[in-house]
């Protein structure tokens with residue numbers, strides 16, 4: 001395959017960025033999208049030029065590190081996959097592919113396609129955990145969890161924290177990410193004692209980080225590589241309302 | 250140097266309990282006076298950092314990724330072992346202990362393994378309380394499944410994402426401590442050197458990967474939880490960032506490297522499809538619960554798998570190992586796959602593959618059940634191969650997966666350098682010559698939650714060497730050396746990229762020190778690696794500077810360390826003139842092609858000392874003494 005990539009290059013946060021076009025020779029349909037970028041980068045490095053910087057690690061869709069907007073879509077054209085699981089067979093010979101970073105005010109750019117998503121860690125720090133010290137746990141089977149609750153909790157817990165939901169949202173809202181974590185923990189009996197505090201604190205932290213509000217366009221659900229459903233956002237709103245009411249009392 | 254494993258006295262089953270009662274403690278008021286560095290935030294590092302923070306220590310945790318939640322542990326699929334015996338199928342701490350020792354082909358340290366089996370119970374309790382959504386039965390109680398090398402069902406799982414969920418549990422505990430102020434995290438930071446003061450580990454040199462700034466952080470103790478070194482082989486199931494640099498830098502400063510040649514080859518990975526590939530993808534061992542492994546009976550049978558009737562299929566694992574069938578340990582399954590492929594019966598391009606077939610399980614249980622158990626694995630397989638494994642069998646082949654070898658540690662998980670602790674995959678201690686499936690997650694969390702938090706207190710309470718200031722001469726020197734090394738890499742301006750060197754190293758290792766090893770090949774490989782390393786330092790090209798994010802520079806540094814490790818790996822394989830676990834020397838095998846161990850001469854841990862660049866490393870031996878387990882030829886028949 002002969003491919004041209006039109007990729008965002010930006011030396012650092014403060015400098016101006018621009019698109020640069022590179023031809024990529026020798027791509028093939030069984031290559032992953034990132035392996036195609038590897039080929040491009042090998043050519044650049046060999047010439048003594050800096051490679052196009054992009055994040056990746058597991059390259060199997062589970063770590064949430066990779067984060068490209070490909071032809072205008074977070075994680076590219078296929079649904080339910082990450083950038084690293086996007087294969088060149090999704091493109092045609094001769095295509096020009098535009099590659100950009102995840103863009104959002106709360107995800108400042110670091111270099112080329114690499115952005116800073118530490119805001120997500122700070123939201124988790126606000127309450128995305130169950131405060132159980134090591135050693136304090138009771139015998140695991142002493143608290144049975146109904147299978148449907150456990151399964152639903154797992155559906156939410158499948159979030160990989162990649163931030164595609166933010167990148168695809170016109171408001172750059174992190175609602176789906178936050179809602180998934182709240183649902184994961186609030187659905188389990190173990191998470192119930194901190195349920196209210198969690199919902200209030202995490203939503204407050206999300207706002208403080210500069211993520212926008214949710215206007216229920218559903219774009220997040222559409223790009224989510226793990227198919228986290230938007231219904232978790234309604235659940236979050238419910239948890240939040242209940243918690244806020246209790247606070248007032 | 251005398252290696253003292255510091256194994257407590259007393260009967261095996263009481264060692265840990267008695268030891269905990271005798272160990273020195275740091276009082277609550279004093280804990281906050283101690284700083285501890287934890288490098289790595291995978292299962293081992295995150296669980297350790299969180300637990301130490303809860304105890305009141307000041308913890309600084311470093312990792313390469315942009316968030317601790319992305320450490321490579323996240324990729325583990327299948328499950329985690331624990332001797333809960335919820336199935337009433339005869340499991341016990343002793344049985345888990347024995348399975349692990351036997352699975353490791355009697356090359357692991359008995360006392361450590363027994364402790365691991367004991368605390369496995371607490372690990373499941375802890376993870377459940379943190380909200381890890383383990384699979385459950387309709388009753389609401391925890392479900393389990395079977396993994397290789399065991400005849401009981403003791404593996405807990407969260408769909409096909411067990412590592413992710415356990416890591417999120419540990420990560421969330423860590424974030425809880427960050428908000429409590431006991432832990433500070435430093436993502437996108439790479440440890441490039443260990444700082445020793447009076448031969449005690451008292452700090453690290455790190456590079457901020459974004460700003461490029463090199464600095465020293467000092468502490469009262471240093472914990473390495475930096476994962477395994479499978480990526481020395483270039484193609485492995487590890488994430489692309491996994492590397493040996495932290496361990497290797499510590500090794501060069503005096504920490505012994507144990508059993509480097511014990512590298513695990515996982516039988517069920519998606520076969521290699523081209524030379525552009527950046528990594529290999531694992532299909533979890535859990536699939537062997539329901540999938541049956543086979544190849545055509547006759548070489549050259551080109552029919553599509555559905556057209557081959559049972560009478561023309563060879564379910565070779567079930568045939569050769571009727572007692573364990575498809576659930577034999579990984580080393581056995583990998584070698585069996587290699588043998589049938591060597592006989593010309595392999596399937597797929599190049600004949601390097603065997604079938605993993607779900608036809609019968611789907612017939613027996615229905616597709617929905619199989620979907621519920623493994624949907625994400627089948628999806629992943631489909632994305633990569635565009636084949637539908639519900640309809641046609643998967644094609645799989647062995648690939649490098651895990652490092653049983655690592656830095657040598659004593660019973661306290663402390664290396665021979667006082668103050669340097671090593672946990673998780675980075676140490677060598679529990680899996681001998683072969684790790685059983687679902688035991689790495691167990692070990693990482695056991696080390697981090699339940700072992701290190703006790704044993705590190707014993708070191709700190711001795712208070713032998715105080716925490717130095719960040720500008721002591723030892724630190725300054727380490728910083729200067731680090732900067733010089735980076736400048737050197739940038740200034741060579743040769744013709745070949747770091748990745749080209751890495752690929753070539755990987756090929757040498759896979760061909761000569763992979764699934765089968767023999768003397769001549771190992772000697773050849775050592776020479777080839779030495780030559781490649783020499784070329785690297787004259788002909789590598791690394792663009793850019795070290796003053797900002799430079800992934801080519803990061804890669805170059807890691808490849809440089811792999812090039813040193815690679816030679817030691819081959820040397821260790823050469824010196825171990827026996828076959829055991831994953832280490833098959835073709836000169837030493839039974840007529841059926843199984844491992845022929847030599848307990849008289851090789852029942853020891855090989856711990857290598859770095860003696861200077863270009864000088865031969867020195868071998869130290871820790872004899873393995875078995876009080877409880879009876880050393881026998883492994884049989885899974």
Ligand SMILES: Cc1cc2nc3c(=O)[nH]c(=O)nc-3n(C[C@H](O)[C@H](O)[C@H](O)COP(=O)(O)OP(=O)(O)OC[C@H]3O[C@@H](n4cnc5c(N)ncnc54)[C@H](O)[C@@H]3O)c2cc1C
Pocket residue numbers: 288289290291292293294311312313314317320321322323324325326327328329411412438439440441474475476477486487488491492494495531533650651672673674675686687688689690691693
């Ligand atoms: C695909 C796959 C599937 C697996 N499935 C299973 C399974 O089902 N069951 C099971 O028991 N085991 C499984 N394993 C093995 C298991 O996942 C690992 O052995 C285990 O998670 C390792 O954990 P760790 O904490 O030791 O290291 P890792 O999770 O690898 O973490 C290493 C950490 O160190 C950091 N680091 C490394 N070098 C540096 C440096 N120089 N400076 C700063 N930070 C550094 C990294 O950023 C990371 O945070 C699987 C492994 C793979 C690859």
Ligand code: FES
Pocket residue numbers: 055056057058059060061062063064065066082083084085
């Ligand atoms: S690199 Fe891990 S999800 Fe893409």
